[in-house]
Amino acid sequence: MTNWLNPTELSSWLSLAELVVKLPAALDAQLQRDSGLSHFEYMVLARLSEAPAQSLRMSSLAAISNGSLSRLSHVVKRLEQRGWVVREPCPEDGRYTNAILTGTGREKVTAAAPGHVGAVRSLVIDRLDADQLEALRAICGRIAAGLPGSTCPE
Amino acid sequence: MTNWLNPTELSSWLSLAELVVKLPAALDAQLQRDSGLSHFEYMVLARLSEAPAQSLRMSSLAAISNGSLSRLSHVVKRLEQRGWVVREPCPEDGRYTNAILTGTGREKVTAAAPGHVGAVRSLVIDRLDADQLEALRAICGRIAAGLPGSTCPE
DNA sequence: GCCGTTTACTTGACGCTTCAACTGATCCGG
DNA sequence: CCGGATCAGTTGAAGCGTCAAGTAAACGGC
Missing domain, CATH: 1.10.10.10 (Winged helix-like DNA-binding domain superfamily/Winged helix DNA-binding domain)
Incomplete structure (x- = not known):
């Protein structure tokens, strides 16, 4: 019995999946x-x-x-x-x-x-407001903490 | 004159940079x-x-x-x-x-x-609360919209 | 103080992604 | 229609990352 993703979860996940592919590129x-x-x-x-x-x-x-x-x-x-x-x-x-x-x-x-920082700014930082920036930090930290190789296995 | 990242911005960026490398892996x-x-x-x-x-x-x-x-x-x-x-x-x-x-x-x-969805759940979805999930969707959408290959160039 | 184990790193082979060049199919101006 | 332009997809070579095996140095039990 798999606990599938509901539409809200799926939407968030697909957005993130797109991001992790395209942003590094x-x-x-x-x-x-x-x-x-x-x-x-x-x-x-x-x-x-x-x-x-x-x-x-x-x-x-x-x-x-x-x-x-x-x-x-x-x-x-x-x-x-x-x-x-x-x-x-x-x-x-x-x-x-x-x-x-x-x-x-x-x-x-x-x-x-300078070019790299400019790209990070224009593609990420400057597109988000202060709240989003803080939320992003919290979210990424939370997910990273559960990943293999983390120093915080919980 | 480069507009460098301040500590808050840097912290968010480094978290994201870690995520986009380790989550796909x-x-x-x-x-x-x-x-x-x-x-x-x-x-x-x-x-x-x-x-x-x-x-x-x-x-x-x-x-x-x-x-x-x-x-x-x-x-x-x-x-x-x-x-x-x-x-x-x-x-x-x-x-x-x-x-x-x-x-x-x-x-x-x-x-x-089932195994893949289970991994997405345990690594991402289940580690976030409803607000974070919605914030994540908004943030990823906002960033993705500015990436090359987006249908929404603004 | 010797030998097996562990630690830190290197190497080579293999597989995957990218890039540029190519093939075929269709469109379009005259 | 006919020829060039465009579009969809394929291919081969080159480069990068991963994995497993290997090297070399230091530790540790006896």
Whole structure:
């Protein structure tokens, strides 16, 4: 006996399903067009640029970038080939690898940031009022908390 | 002069960014594990099962499945190989192709549906109250309306 | 202090999506 | 009608993500 979605629930769900497909595509398109970066690549560079010493362990970087370690490893290899990141083993514990943003990498993400933030603003933030923005934060937090990989399993 | 996100805006955005990455992954994982289907494949089969005569034009099916025509073409080819869909050119206008759900395809999607709906419920719907559900619908609709490919350009 | 286990990360192969180029079918101006 | 333009869909190649297997360093029990 399946508990199917009623029309109200279905409508909300279909709206969300459309969003999770199309919003990432739109943001990727802007970054790709204007900076030649995928959203994930941008995220990696941006997180590094915010980190102390422009440097983070691969596993921490993977976590805050919402990606798997394997995915990050492939992406960092490509970013390294483009000269935006370097990798070096952690001196204290050889199991860890630190990803470090280079000077050129910093320039790259600095140049890409305004366009990306502009897209986030025009596609999301500026289309919602203050109440909606707060509701969105609460809703996303609530759903994310129940997802596998959350630090809050309840 | 970039208009950066303030802490409130940033917090909402990061929550949403996490959601659009992790929610599809979680739904895909359930479908893949329990039915051997991707979310997009499920969507295609589900939309066909709701259509009159279990049949839709490729381009209409692509639109309501939130995918490109090219992606759909590849996926329908695979679904056809698995015996769940057949394709035939439209008799009236040879440019159109109709995708039609087979009997086995109907059984497949019928078997997969309860598990998928259960996942949507437990991960999304049942975690929100009625107000949040309605707010979510409004927010997603508002954002989606501004995305490329929307029927409502404003 | 040695060996098995665990941790952190890398790698290669496979599958899926995208993009651009292509095929066919229909429309339309003259 | 005939030829170019447009429309619907397909295809192949290239790139990215995932998974499973592998490597290398550090821990931990004895």
